[in-house]
Amino acid sequence: MDAVILVGGFGTRLRPLTLTTPKPLLPVGNVSILARVIAGLEKAGVTRAILALGFKPQPFIDAFPGNQCGGVQLEYAVEPEPLDTGGAIAFAARFAGISQTFIVVNGDVLTSLDVSTLVAFHKKNAAEGTLHLTPVEDPSQFGVVETAASGQVTRFVEKPAPGETTSFNVNAGTYVLEPSVIERITVNQKTSIERVVFPAMVAQGTLYAMPTRDSWVDTGRPETYIAANMSTLENVQGNKLVHAASRVAATATIEQSVVGPLCVVGEYSHLSHSVVIAGAEIGESAAIENSVIMGVVGSTAQLKNCIIGADGVVEPGEVLNNVKRPDPEGA
Ligand code: GDD
Ligand code: MG
Numbered sequence: 569m570d571a572v573i574l575v576g577g578f579g580t581r582l583r584p585l586t587l588t589t590p591k592p593l594l595p596v597g598n599v600s601i602l603a604r605v606i607a608g609l610e611k612a613g614v615t616r617a618i619l620a621l622g623f624k625p626q627p628f629i630d631a632f633p634g635n636q637c638g639g640v641q642l643e644y645a646v647e648p649e650p651l652d653t654g655g656a657i658a659f660a661a662r663f664a665g666i667s668q669t670f671i672v673v674n675g676d677v678l679t680s681l682d683v684s685t686l687v688a689f690h691k692k693n694a695a696e697g698t699l700h701l702t703p704v705e706d707p708s709q710f711g712v713v714e715t716a717a718s719g720q721v722t723r724f725v726e727k728p729a730p731g732e733t734t735s736f737n738v739n740a741g742t743y744v745l746e747p748s749v750i751e752r753i754t755v756n757q758k759t760s761i762e763r764v765v766f767p768a769m770v771a772q773g774t775l776y777a778m779p780t781r782d783s784w785v786d787t788g789r790p791e792t793y794i795a796a797n798m799s800t801l802e803n804v805q806g807n808k809l810v811h812a813a814s815r816v817a818a819t820a821t822i823e824q825s826v827v828g829p830l831c832v833v834g835e836y837s838h839l840s841h842s843v844v845i846a847g848a849e850i851g852e853s854a855a856i857e858n859s860v861i862m863g864v865v866g867s868t869a870q871l872k873n874c875i876i877g878a879d880g881v882v883e884p885g886e887v888l889n890n891v892k893r894p895d896p897e898g899a
Contacts, residue, residue: 569612569613569614569615569668569669569670569671569687570614570615570616570617570618570664570666570668570670570671571609571614571616571617571618571670571671571672571673572617572618572620572645572656572657572660572661572664572666572670572671572672572673573592573602573605573606573609573617573618573619573620573672573673573675574620574653574656574657574672574673574674574675575590575591575592575602575619575620575621575628575675576620576621576622576623576647576650576656577591577622577650577675577676577788578622578650579591579676579788580896581788581789581790582594582788582789582790582793582875583877583892583896584875584876584877584878584879584880584892584893584894584895584896585793585845585860585862585875585877585878587877587878587879587894587896588862588877588878588879589627589845589862589878590624590627590628591675591676591787591788592605592628592675592676593627593628593631594787594793594845595797595826595828595843595845595846596678596787596793596796596797596800597797597800597801597809597826598809598811598826598828598829600631601675601676601678601787601796602619602628602631602637602675603631603637604678605673605675605677605678606637606638606640606642607637607638608678608679608680608681608683609640609671609673609683610638610639610640611682611683611684612671612682612683612684612687613684614640614671614683615639615640615641616640616641616642616643616664617637617640617641617642617643618642618643618644618645618660618661618663618664618666619642619643619644619645619660619675620645620647620656620657620659620660621644621645621646621647622646622647622649622650622651622656623646623647623650625644625646628642628644629644643663643664645659645660645663645664647659648756649758650758651756651757651758651759652758652759652760652761653759653760653761653762654753654759654760654761654762654764654765655753655756655757655758655759657672657745657749657750657753657761658750658753658755658759659756661747661750662750662755666747666750667747668747669687669690669691669744669745669746669747670744670745670747671683671686671687671742671743671744671745672742672743672745673741673742673743674741674742674786676741676786676787676788677740677741677742677784677785677786677787678783678784678785678787678796679700679702679740679742679782679783679784679785680782680783680784681700681740681742681780681782681784682782683742683744685778685780686698686700686742686744686778687744689719689776689778690744690776693718693719693720693776695744695746695774695775695776696745696746696748696749696769696772696774696775697743697744697745697746697749697766697769697774697775697776698719698743698744698745698775698776698777698778699713699721699739699740699742699743699766699775699776699777699778700739700740700741700742700743700777700778700779700780701713701715701737701738701739701740701777701778701779701780702737702738702740702779702780702781702782702784703736703737703738703779703781704736704738705736707728707733707735707736707737707738708727708728708729708730709727710726710727710738710739710786711724711725711726711727711738711739711762711766712724712725712726712728712732712733712735712736712737712738712739713735713737713738713739713777714733714735714737715737715776715777715779718776719776719777719778720773720775720776721766721769721770721775721776721777722770723735723770724739724762724766724767724770724775726760726762726763737777737779739762739766739777740784741786749765749769752765752768752769753765783799785799790860790875793843793860794841794842794843794858794860797826797843798824798841800826801824801826807823807824808822808823808824808825808826808827809825809826809827810822810827811827811828811829811830811831812829813829813830814827814828814829814830814831814832814833815831815832815833816831816832816833817833817834817835817836817837817852819835819836820833820834820835820836820837820838820839821837821838821839822838822839823838823839823840823841824840824841825839825840825841825842825843825844826842826843826844827839827844828843828844828845828846828847828848829846830846830847831844831845831846831847831848831849831850832848832849832850833850834850834851834852834853834854834867835852835853836852836853837850837851837852837853837854837855837856838854838855838856839856839857840856840857840858841857841858842856842857842858842859842860842861843859843860843861844856844860844861845860845861845862846862847862847878848861848862848863848864848865848876849863849864849865850865851865851866851867851868851869851884852867852868853867853868854866854867854868854869854870854871855869855870855871856870856871856874857871857872857873858872858873859871859872859873859874859875859876860874860875860876861874861876862876862877862878862880863876863877863878863879863880863881863882863893864876864880864881864882865882866881866882866883866884866885866886867884867885868884868885869882869883869884869885869886869887869888870886870887870888871888871889871891872888872889872890873889873890874888874889874890874891874892874893875891875892875893876892876893877892877893877894879894880893880894881893
């Protein structure tokens with residue numbers, strides 16, 4: 569079976585990390601989000617994945633030599649300009665000549681869902697499209713879905729205003745679609761699948777949804793990105809992951825954190841609830857809490873709730889709370 573993976577967003581909420589690395593290529597537990605997504609699809613029998621890219625395919629091509637990830641063959645559909653979710657799905661599906669039932673996933677979602685159960689539910693209902701749903705506490709940042717007992721979707725509201733819907737089940741970003749959905753989208757026209765295509769399918773009664781209680785996270789925000797990394801530490805000895813190809817001083821203390829390859833952590837530094845990404849350098853006696861570090865942190869600096877991108881530099885001795893560097897809003 570084919571899958572289209574949406575990976576063309578700008579990753580705005582994860583800047584400055586995404587200024588140098590596209591969101592799906594950021595690591596979670598030292599494996600890229602995208603490699604984890606593809607592994608989940610492979611388990612469900614996907615053999616070909618089309619990456620729907622809005623811009624810059626090169627980092628993706630470099631990340632998967634031979635255009636393979638595990639047993640899944642990768643193809644790259646690069647949009648002439650970002651076409652939004654629906655436009656991107658249609659562009660990729662046309663590019664790859666998809667003519668049978670296929671899967672679509674948001675490239676930033678990590679879930680333990682067995683996608684083959686979603687496919688079975690889709691076939692049983694003879695649906696045109698089937699969504700995976702997950703319950704969340706605050707649905708305002710998601711596509712909120714109301715369903716009938718049969719699973720038929722009766723309402724789909726993307727990012728609802730407060731009070732607009734009472735459902736706590738949201739679109740979890742994995743879909744099974746029939747090729748007829750592609751025809752609903754005009755060639756090379758910017759189209760949101762959530763705001764335009766799904767509501768049209770709801771009106772015609774062809775959209776279904778299956779809620780599950782699988783683990784689920786949209787990694788696209790700093791707090792959920794850190795949380796996704798922390799969840800890879802459950803059942804890991806010492807509650808930390810330190811890549812063998814990094815230099816961590818023997819006197820450094822690492823608590824509930826992930827350290828990627830080619831990183832340096834200096835003497836007496838302390839990391840807690842943090843993610844240190846490939847190539848980061850942390851000097852001596854620095855203290856880092858609930859932060860993501862890709863750049864350089866000078867000795868004795870103290871960081872809490874900070875995101876330091878690849879081009880970010882924290883001077884020795886700086887004390888920072890809630891800072892992003894380089895500042896994505898800055899000039
Ligand atoms: N190729 C391409 N082109 N991909 C795009 C484009 C585009 O123009 N715009 C967004 N994407 C990709 C993003 O890279 C991401 O993988 C996916 O589409 C969804 O975009 P996000 O920006 O992450 O959307 P969201 O998280 O606010 O909301 C979506 O996901 C929620 C679940 O996590 C929606 O599908 C919601 O309905 C859903 O609840
Ligand atoms: Mg998202």
